[in-house]
Amino acid sequence: MPSAGPPRVANPFWLHSGAGFVSNAGPTVNPAELAKPFVHTYPSYVPGRPVEDVARDLGLDPSCIIKMASNENPFGPSPLAAEAAKRAIEQGQYYPDGGCYALRARLAAFHGLQPGQFVIGNGSNEVIELIGHVFLGAGDEVVMGSPEFVVYRLVSLLFGAKPVEVPLVNFRNDLSALARAVTPRTKVVVVSTPNNPTGAATPAEELIAFIRGLPERVIVVVDEAYRDFADAPPDILPLIREGRNVIGLRTFSKVYGLAALRIGYGYASAEMAGLLDRVRQPFNVNAVAQAAATAALDDQAFRDRCVEGNRTGMRRLEKGFTEMGLKWVPSQANFILVKVGDGATTFDALQRKGVIVRPVANYGLPEWLRVTVGTAGQNERLLAELAAVLR
Ligand SMILES: Cc1ncc(COP(=O)(O)O)c(C=O)c1O
Structure with a gap:
């Protein structure tokens, strides 16, 4: 219920809403009790982290971050x-x-x-x-x-x-x-x-x-x-x-x-x-x-160029991983699995350097990372940062 003014006791859950002060303390009947039972154990989807999110979190400049985590097209749309x-x-x-x-x-x-x-x-x-x-x-x-x-x-x-x-x-x-x-x-x-x-x-x-x-x-x-x-x-x-x-x-x-x-x-x-x-x-x-x-x-010509760019990038990543002595899985897609040992730690270290990839422990592959093929520049940066992190 909107109230006439701010509460007398300071309460972090009171917000000013424009229409007066409203309580954000939560309803008296917990909606969790009303929810269907399966919701309580439902495993929500965890997406690749957006650039802005990582920038905020780590105090990095978003323009210095590259995202190779969600199998997007690094060449953009047509x-x-x-x-x-x-x-x-x-x-x-x-x-x-x-x-x-x-x-x-x-x-x-x-x-x-x-x-x-x-x-x-x-x-x-x-x-x-x-x-x-x-x-x-x-x-x-x-x-x-x-x-x-x-x-x-x-x-x-x-x-x-x-x-x-x-x-x-x-x-x-x-x-x-x-x-x-x-x-x-x-x-x-x-x-x-x-x-x-x-x-x-x-x-x-x-x-x-x-x-x-x-x-x-x-x-x-x-x-x-x-x-x-x-x-x-x-x-x-x-x-x-x-x-x-x-x-x-x-x-x-x-x-x-x-x-x-x-x-x-x-x-x-x-x-x-x-x-x-x-x-x-x-x-x-x-x-x-x-x-x-x-x-x-x-614009199928654009699509064809993207496929070609992906092929070139894939070959580059394969070569780079091989040179680092890392195992990888031959891929027919626009991403590649690479075995780094401790996926979570490597993911974290890469992220601190502004390279977002995807840990895949949730897929039962804790030693691996999934890397989306990027532009030529992004692929070089990923390889250089990965080599530095693993050294
Ligand atoms: C195998 C597969 N199917 C479907 C999707 C969903 O794609 P979207 O909902 O973006 O069309 C994805 C997204 O990563 C995927 O990897």
């Missing part, structure tokens, strides 16, 4: 996408087209599918959640590799489903073990290829044969976030055309450099896409993101 975004913000007073008409049409041409075969999300993360909304509940099982992109585990838990985690072998999905893990309760099987956090890809023919061998009632999510960087990625369109319940997931956050705008999509049969689309929020994808993504698809 200038065409940036232009389209600027034009779109000028119409910012209007709600976006909730149906994403123009983007769907562009995607349909890009993939050779119908516009109704897409579901567009606020990042592909949202599409993963939509899959949970439509298909997952208590008693369902979601079969996935371990480690696999952590959001699959989180979304399974969010909907009361059980993540069934099958250890990778040599950093790659073990397809026969995944197939053996399928039970009558299995609702969804997930394969990210290339995998995050390992960067290892599942060979195309093996993946397609694996999916064809699964019971038809099982929904397969093929997460293709890093597909653009891979040498011979699988093509799941024939499976969709055969009527398999396969959902391909793509994102504009990686090769298209639009992570800040949050936009990604799923493609599948029209029936599948329609179900997922039904449960999304009315304006889940903002107009700036829609415009930028549509323009990004038009």
